[in-house]
Amino acid sequence: MPKEKTMKIIELNEDLILNNERLAAENKQLFRKHKIRSFDIVGAIGAGKTALIEALVEILSKEKRILVLNGDVTTRVDADRIEKHGVKTIQINTGRECALNSYHISQVIKNQDLGKYDIVFIENVGNLICPSDFILGAEKRICVVSITEGEWVIEKHPMLFKMSDIAVINKIDLLDVVDVNIDKMVKDAKIINPNLKIIKTSAITGEGIPELTKRLF
Ligand SMILES: Nc1nc2c(ncn2[C@@H]2O[C@H](COP(=O)(O)OP(=O)(O)OP(=O)(O)O)[C@@H](O)[C@H]2O)c(=O)[nH]1
Ligand SMILES: [Mg+2]
Numbered sequence: 053m054p055k056e057k058t059m060k061i062i063e064l065n066e067d068l069i070l071n072n073e074r075l076a077a078e079n080k081q082l083f084r085k086h087k088i089r090s091f092d093i094v095g096a097i098g099a100g101k102t103a104l105i106e107a108l109v110e111i112l113s114k115e116k117r118i119l120v121l122n123g124d125v126t127t128r129v130d131a132d133r134i135e136k137h138g139v140k141t142i143q144i145n146t147g148r149e150c151a152l153n154s155y156h157i158s159q160v161i162k163n164q165d166l167g168k169y170d171i172v173f174i175e176n177v178g179n180l181i182c183p184s185d186f187i188l189g190a191e192k193r194i195c196v197v198s199i200t201e202g203e204w205v206i207e208k209h210p211m212l213f214k215m216s217d218i219a220v221i222n223k224i225d226l227l228d229v230v231d232v233n234i235d236k237m238v239k240d241a242k243i244i245n246p247n248l249k250i251i252k253t254s255a256i257t258g259e260g261i262p263e264l265t266k267r268l269f
Contacts, residue, residue: 075155075189076187078189079188082162087170090192094196094212099196100220102175104222106133106255112265119140119142120174123152123174140169151186154188181209194218194219200223203232206240214244221241224253
């Protein structure tokens, strides 16, 4: 019996993607108009997105005015963690959605006095697949993985790394206790996207955080 053809369902999503891109372009324009540096931080659940933002705002908030938008399915745990560092946060709960989209961002930023901020960090919902379909209009995308996700995590998720500007490999303080080949992770990232800036960090010890801070500007 001949094999059934794979169904092509991509076309169904085309309107959705185009509308998202249109709104993302509007968001980008609004950030630019207010001279805001904006960053979309994506990555797997628990890779350390919030911990890295905490480390970054600790350094950057001395000189810059920062707004953090936290995407999460139901809680405001991450926003509460970041607020402890004295910066303004807005929690966005996506409900059943596995990623933020540009509509979420436009609804939030249209009601903000953006003149009050120099930097906007957007923490996406923890997921290495869904965010690749939905750009948000941020100036740069930072993709975070950690060594505890295994050395294949980058190779298995090429889309997100293709669409990112910076790749962070986090939790390097655990290199002695995790059986992982970090050189393979770096090599995979370079093959997928030769323009990617790759930074190894530990949000716990602070290693690599100054380099990440520099790469934002
Ligand atoms: N050892 C170690 N632990 C880390 C590091 N970064 C984060 N963690 C820990 O990993 C866990 C998850 O970190 P989060 O910052 O919440 O990760 P996240 O990516 O924001 O997670 P979600 O928002 O739930 O997707 C926490 O217990 C952190 O303390 C790191 O560099 N080293
Ligand atoms: Mg988080």
